[in-house]
Amino acid sequence: MPPTDNALILELKNIHAVYGKKIHALKGVNLKIHTGEIVALIGSNGAGKTTLLKTISGVLPAEQGDILFKGRAIQNIKPHEIACLGIAHVPEGRKIFPRLTVLENLEMGAFSRVDAGGIERDLRHAFELFPILKERRGQLGGTLSGGEQQMLAMARALMMKPELLMLDEPSMGLAPVITDKIFEIIAAINKEGKTVFLVEQNARRALSVASRAYVLETGQIVSEDNAQNLLNDPKVQEAYLGV
């Protein structure tokens, strides 16, 4: 059943983003995410996927266009304010805090929260989802393996108690088993009610977990459909699924 427009959690209208003055990385992106969905964004290297997430989270303010989160325009506010509104961005390359312990990394996720009881509960839940982090909680983030760092980055984002979780290439550089694990957890997080916006190069994996997807090419959305249709689309198969 297609979600109705009043369940819209994020809407991008004609978003343009530039680096410096010359590099026009996003050229009029329109995109909608409904509450409770997993939406995937696929595209090749340099298409602008990371840029799009940075624009949403305010790290790279949009040059033009509107970003509405639950109906509220957020394109002109600071990253930390956007985070506090309920958007968690797990950046490309995980970006955990290497010189903070695992526990301190998680505490930073909860930085702006004041509900001590809720933080405690979410921490316990994060350790349930990622038991390895509980074992390693006193260890410095920088000493974790790549897979553990990805888990830490996701757990840290969950500590923000976000409504929308944006993941930038969570499977990058991970062994297939770990990737399976990560995608299982993404599905589980979604079942718990979080909306997920998933950026992936691994298009097959992304489309298998997502309900809908967008294809980004050189800064523009070139197609948009439900995930099953895209999996069967010959153009997508050729360009992104290696068929």
Add this chain to the structure above:
Amino acid sequence: MFIEQLFNGLVLGSIYSLIALGYTLVYGILMMINFAHSEVLMVGAFVGLAAYTLLAPPAGGWVALVLVLLVAMTASGLLGIVIEKLAYRPLRQAARLAPLISAIGVSIILSNAVFLWVSNQLLSFPKVVPEQSISLGFMKIGSLQILIFFTSLILMAVLHFMVQKTKMGKAMRACADDLTTSGLMGIDVNKVIAFTFLIGGALAGAAGVLNGMYYGSIKYNLGFLPGVKAFTAAVLGGIGNIAGAVLGGFLLGILEVMAAGYLPNGSQWKDVFAFVVLIGVLLIRPSGILGERIAEKI
């Protein structure tokens, strides 16, 4: 004699450490050298003197000491915040040289402001707490030195606790690791940066008072030498590294006192050793003694 000199070195070093911490905290987050820090120290010394003259009982004493320190620390801390907001924040996205030049500008403005509007003379700085000599049998030490040393240690311990255990301290470390990602976590990085300047400034203010008590006088240009020496200490320990700043400060203090005491004509050359160390460290090990970052796995 040697033991006494060693203790003297630790006393002087403790002042350098306090100042060095300010350089290192700011560098840790913004990767910039706050060249105005030495002037924040100088202003702290003048505010401390003013507080003593205006507020403290003339006989001095412990209450007076705490009062003078608190007022100087508050003033220097706030000055740090103001400098960051006016001179560095607008240049955050600019090329790396820009805030450095701005810092030198602030430094010139502050020392000239004190020169013109406060005093261009050497002003005598009170000991605040009456001095005695304490004999430990094998060595004699002055109460002033003990006071400077332990005041510094207490401040360092408070800083250590704050950075390691409090929420704001952890946020400071997170920002030092990755400013952009800290913002994504909902941390207001501008607040954390301002807080860092507050802490660094406050430590410099305390150091200004202790330095004034140590030498017994202050002047508008007093910041330069301890500033450069503390900067050297920070580089020696590994700039950006908090423990390194403390270690570097103590090492430099000991080196200076020992060289002044044991080298022929050493005391005339004592201000030169810091520069020799600075050049040596930059040539041999620019990352300093403890300056090694844990590589982030990709």
